[in-house]
Amino acid sequence: MFFKIIHFFLFFFICASSFSSNDTKFYGKFIQGGIVIGENSLAKKVFLDNNELILSKDGFFIFGFGRNHKNISSLKIIEKNTEKLTFHKINVKKRDYKIEVIDGLAPKMVSPGPEILKKIKKDRLLIGNGLSKSLVSNIFPLSFVKPAEGRTSGVFGSQRILNGIKKNPHGGMDIAAPIGTPIKSSADGKVFLAEEDMYYTGNIVIIGHGHGLKTMYMHMNDIYVKNGDLVKQGQEIGTVGMTGRVTGPHLHWNVYWYKTKIDPELLLLISK
Ligand SMILES: [Zn+2]
Incomplete structure (x- = not known):
């Protein structure tokens, strides 16, 4: 009898969950510079502003908003079997970024010479190629760790206005x-x-995590990995340095969702 009851409940549970209404869970913040993980086990296709997102087999997907993302986005979900359509209107919260106005600076007369410009162009091409690679991964990235211990000395989105520029x-x-x-x-x-040795960024590593997500590490001293290596979360990929154009040792850490820069602070806040 007991097992019959258990069976009944199991049967009921399975039926109930597969017929439940379209229920999407979101982890993260709908805010400029934010990154959000969505979860919907019934989803067959998901679109953000008409662009199809990569969907994991468990129904996870990820999307982000740039520094100046417009107020409203829309998420469209098509369900498996029923083809039912659900729209989520997303209000993307506006942010005030730190603006620093510095006037009265002596104008810089030195501009990079042709050799340096050639080098900068070559560096940009390599970084662009690195960022446009994609990774098909069965593992969905659900958690992220801060890449180095230390004080946050610069934040996402801040801007300087020097002599009005x-x-x-x-x-x-x-x-x-x-x-x-x-x-x-x-x-x-x-x-x-x-x-190694990029003019602005110094020693640099870009890692792809799948689903359009990438992290970039700059001004490194040592690099312990090479192109194509598979790395684990928390694996040491190098050390903090002061290579490239810097005034002191630090790690500049970038997070990208496709070509959109995301606030690393908000990536660390996602916990699932
Ligand atoms: Zn920086």
Whole structure:
């Protein structure tokens, strides 16, 4: 009798869950610079603003919003079997970024010479190639670790206005730490780029984690990985340095969802 009851409940549970209404869970914040993991076991296809997202076999998907993302996005979910359509209207919260105005600076007369410009162009090409690689992974990245211990010395989105000229917003998180401090991969993944001696970024590593997600590590001292290596979350990939254009030792850490820069602080907040 007891087993019959258990069977009944199991049967009921299975039926109930497979026929339950379209219930999407979200982990993360709908905010500029934010990254969100969605979960819907009934989903067959998911679209963000009409772009199809990669869906894991368990129904997980990931999407992000850039620094200046517009107020509203829409998420469309098509269910398996029933083809039922669900729309989620997403209000993306606007942020105020730190703006630093510095006037009265002596104008810089030195601009990079042709040799350096050639080098900068070559570096940009390599970084662009690294960022456009993709990884098909069966493992869905659900948690991320801070890549180095240290004080946060620069935040995502901040911008300096020097003598009235707007500089590029800061696209990542700066972690100040002594030279030689270990740098760990934020999640499992594959090395998309490991390159030394870039003019601006110094020694640099890009790791792909699947689902369009990538992390980038700059100004490194040592690099312990090479292109194509598979890495585990927390694996040491190198050390903090002050290579490239820097004023002191630190790790500049970038997070990308496809080509969109995401706030690393918000990536660390996702916990699942
Ligand atoms: Zn930085």
